[in-house]
Amino acid sequence: MALRVQRRARRERLLRTLVPALALACVLLAWEAVVRINDIPNYIIPAPSLVLQTLVQQWSSLWPSLMFTLKLTFSGLALAVIGGVLFAAAFALSRWVEVALFPFAVVLQVTPVVAIAPLILIYVESTFSALLICAWLVAFFPILSNTVIGLRSADHNLKDLFLLYRTTPWQRLRFLLVPSALPYFLAGLKIAGGLSLIGAVVAEFVAGTAGAETGLASRILEASFRNEIPRMFAALVLISLCGVAIFLLFNWLSRLLLSKWHDSEIRSES
Numbered sequence: 001m002a003l004r005v006q007r008r009a010r011r012e013r014l015l016r017t018l019v020p021a022l023a024l025a026c027v028l029l030a031w032e033a034v035v036r037i038n039d040i041p042n043y044i045i046p047a048p049s050l051v052l053q054t055l056v057q058q059w060s061s062l063w064p065s066l067m068f069t070l071k072l073t074f075s076g077l078a079l080a081v082i083g084g085v086l087f088a089a090a091f092a093l094s095r096w097v098e099v100a101l102f103p104f105a106v107v108l109q110v111t112p113v114v115a116i117a118p119l120i121l122i123y124v125e126s127t128f129s130a131l132l133i134c135a136w137l138v139a140f141f142p143i144l145s146n147t148v149i150g151l152r153s154a155d156h157n158l159k160d161l162f163l164l165y166r167t168t169p170w171q172r173l174r175f176l177l178v179p180s181a182l183p184y185f186l187a188g189l190k191i192a193g194g195l196s197l198i199g200a201v202v203a204e205f206v207a208g209t210a211g212a213e214t215g216l217a218s219r220i221l222e223a224s225f226r227n228e229i230p231r232m233f234a235a236l237v238l239i240s241l242c243g244v245a246i247f248l249l250f251n252w253l254s255r256l257l258l259s260k261w262h263d264s265e266i267r268s269e270s
Contacts, residue, residue, distance in 0.1 A: 076135025
């Protein structure tokens with residue numbers, strides 16, 4: 001019986017991998033066929049084969065831009081994680097700190113990065129620092145909000161037990177609140193990873209920067225000015241792949257940290 005259940009679980013995991021891959025392959029084949037059958041010009045919609053060819057040919061210029069975008073994305077995400085976790089811990093330990101500062105976090109969240117990016121570019125001398133702030137802004141609130149919810153989700157009976165034993169606020173935070181908040185933090189991390197990439201790309205679009213030390217958004221702008229549509233699609237493919245890779249990375253991290261004890265990952269594996 002146990003062997004049968006394991007085999008079925010393996011088949012389900014295999015299907016979960018194959019079905020999306022087959023669906024993507026069908027979409028690409030249909031795209032290729034429509035372009036070729038209707039003889040659509042490359043400057044309108046390039047075929048996937050041409051996009052792949054352009055990606056290979058332009059790799060020498062796209063690779064540094066990809067590295068710049070990833071550097072900006074993960075730097076902004078790292079700052080969001082540090083700031084979000086620290087502020088969430090402060091909110092959990094002090095109600096007055098939360099009442100005083102949480103409205104500012106909400107204001108930062110609801111303000112579109114496209115609207116605030118020009119001001120940041122004016123006030124911040126370094127272009128990279130300005131782009132980094134934009135990437136941090138959009139990634140900060142999901143980390144903060146999810147972590148605060150997780151810290152509040154600790155079992156009330158356990159809270160009473162910790163109070164009964166006269167534990168310090170630090171001990172309650174370390175041994176009770178942090179394990180309770182970890183699943184929520186990881187869920188926020190999955191969201192913030194993609195938002196950080198979006199913030200980095202959008203900020204670079206607004207900045208309109210150009211040159212060697214720029215990201216994939218600049219390559220898209222350059223290609224649009226020169227009407228190089230296949231190159232635009234190649235840069236867009238790289239951005240999409242980065243977003244998927246970031247999500248898969250944090251999804252793997254969530255399974256690694258939660259699969260042994262939390263219901264969300266235990267049930268997903270069963």
